[in-house]
Amino acid sequence: MADRREDERSRTDRPDAVEVTVDRGLPTLAEVLDSPALAVGAPEVLVGGAALSVPVRWVHVSDSPGVARLLEGGELLLTTASAWPSEPVDLRALVYEFVRAGLVGIVIELGAHYRYLPAVVVEAAAGAGLPLIALHREIKFVSVTEEVHRRIIDDQTAALRARDEVRTLFTSLALRGAPADYVVERLAHTLRAPVVLESLAHEVIVAELADADPAVLHDWQERSRRFGDDGDDGRSVVPVEARGIRWATLVALAGPGHPAGRRAVLEQGATALALGRLADPEGEDWARLGRRRLMDALLGGRYGSADEVTALLGAARLDLPGAALFGLAADGATAADVEAAAIELGGRALCGTPRGAGERAEGWMPVLLAVPAPTTFAGGAAERFRARLRGEERDPRLAVGPRVDGGAGAAAVPRLLDSLEQALDLADVGDLPEGAVHWVVRHPLLRFVSSLRGDHRLLEHSEDLLAPVLAAPPARRRDLLAALGAIVAHPGNRTAAAAAAHVSRSVFYQRLDLAERVLGVDLDDGEVLAALHLALVVHRAHRSPDGPATR
Structure with missing residues (x-):
């Protein structure tokens, strides 16, 4: 066999400025052993085990016993050992030198120098956990180096390309002012793993579970306090900070590798979030944004199961067990005030986006309220809660759905969401006066209409019965509808009805007489009043902002 002693002129050196921080791409020692160029040598693993999973950063070919000084760590050594010492003590020392140099394995071709490996070499390698492989057939070492180095360089090129794509993506998000929840969503999509944006108190701000x-969110706050830095369980942890200010932490849980490096991707996301925060320091609080996003997702049916809802609510510190739960619709109040009022009751509130109001405080805002089970929200507590929301220029109103016992855990979720929907339906259907608390259970007709609001027969009933009034000029139409609404709200008490319509009794009676003539009905007839009441409720539920009901 040809002498494979190292030629300094053709030595295979690992390039210097190559920084490798990818999660995958570098071939493991086991993968190198399976490569075609090495497999033809009939490799026999004499020392291996878990060490075969270590990545190979480069392949070095040398027979010199002094090669350790040329190593930088992470290399696989290919050798015939023809220049190695013969004394056992020197062989043992040489193996230890290789270990200190960071060698990841030794592949020795038998035949040129050794017919079999000395026992002292095998024992020393086994004692140090250094993989040792014997080749029983001659191979071309250059073919091995070319094959492995090509893969390493190709993977490094792919990693650089992937990093550039990730950097472009998150820079674009930062420049567009993408909200924090969308940045987290893109991170989870890119990493194909759950990503959590948490506050400095380890509360979940936004969680994208990626299926x-x-x-994984159960008892998140307590478990997150124990997470610390990147862990052996596959998670990566990156702070969201800039200019010495830290706002939050990004946590990516275990998932597949990414060619750009999982941590590098997470750092790009953290940079986008930090830039967004610097650009809009007075923007919406991230924690409140996360809770609003959760509420909007629940109302939109964007969840997988009741267990998932329970986990998400728990991560937002709205724990179902031991709580009395209510679905609310609040008008004339901000999310900050609603959350503060809930805390004063010893509870917790999650607020969604006001309906039809975008980001404004005006409009009916969906709210999930959890208070300690012994607390009675009815009566005084509900009024105190509403009073806490009162401002100088607003007198808020609340629509409150049925109470739900949170002790049922996940089984309570459908009833809680139904309570919220009923409160919102009451707010949409009912012409609720300001400055009051309105309970769904006290409005059975409104509940009936809201449950059948899409039924064409109800719409036809309302349109047909009210058609003569709706065809009147706008001013007269408003007067007649107000008078009819007052009389059905106060049947048998026209004095109270006139007061509710905010007109004198004589004007009110004139309008009722006109309504009877226009509609051709007797407003002293109980059945007529019942039919009119239903028609008016349906009309209010389907009317356009400035006109009559629409179909």
């Missing part, structure tokens, strides 16, 4: 089991 993972929602149980």
Whole structure:
């Protein structure tokens, strides 16, 4: 066999300025052993085990016993050992030198120098956990180096390309002012793993689970305090900070590798979030944004199961067990005030986006309220809650859905969402006066209409019965509808009805007489009043902002 002693002129050196921080791409020692160029040598693993999973950063070919000084760590050594010492003590020392140099394995071709490996070399390698492989057939070492180095360089090129794509993506998000929840969503999509944006108090601000089991959020706050830095469980942790200010932390849970490096991707996301925060320091609080996003998702049916909802609510510190739960619709109040009022009751509130109001405080805002089970929200507590929301220029009103016992856990979720929907339906259907608390259970007709509001027969009933009034000029139409609304709200008490319509009794009676003539009905007839009441409720539920009901 040809002498494979190292030629300094053709030595295979690992390039210097190559920084490798990818999660995958570098071939493992086991993968190198399976490569075609090495497999033809009939490799026999004499020392291996878990060490075969270590990545190979480069391949070095040398027979010199002094090659350790040329190593930088992470290399696989290919050798015939023809220049190695013969004394056992020197061989043992040489193996230890290789270990200190960071060698990841030794591949020795038998035949040129050794017919079999000395026992002292095998023992020393086994004692140090250094993989040792014997080749029983001659191979071309250059073919091995070319094959492995090509893969390493190709993967490094792919990593650089992937990093550039990730950098472009998150720079674009930062320049567009993308909201924090969308940045987290893109991170989870890119990493194909759950990503959590948490506050400095380890509360979940935004969680994108990427189809993972929602149980990963169970008891998040306590477990996150124990997470610390990147862990052996596959998670990556990156702070969201800039100019010495830290706002939050990004946590990516275990998932597949990414060619750009999982941590590098997470850092790009953290940079986008930090830039967004610097650009809009007075923007919406991230924690409140996350809760609003959760509420909007629940109302939109964007969740997988009741268990997932329970986990998400728990991560937002709205724990179902041991709580009395209510679905609310609040008008004339901000999310900050609603959350503060809930805390004063010893509870917790999650607020969604006001309906039809975008980001404004005006409009009916969906709210999930959890208060300690012994607390009675009815009566005084509800009024105190509403009073806490009162401002100088507003007198808020609340629509409150049925109470739900949170002790049922996940089984309570459908009833809680139904309570919220009923409160919102009451707010949409009912012409609720300001400065009051309105309970769904006290408005059975409104509940009936809201449950059948899409039924064409109800719409036809309302349109047909009210058609003569709706065809009147706008001013007369408003007067007649107000008079009819007052009389059905106060049947048998026209004095109270006139007061509710905010007109004198004589004017009110004139309008009722006109309504009877226009509609051709007797407003002293109980059945007529019942039919009119239903028609008016349906009309209010489907009317346009400035005109009559629409179909």
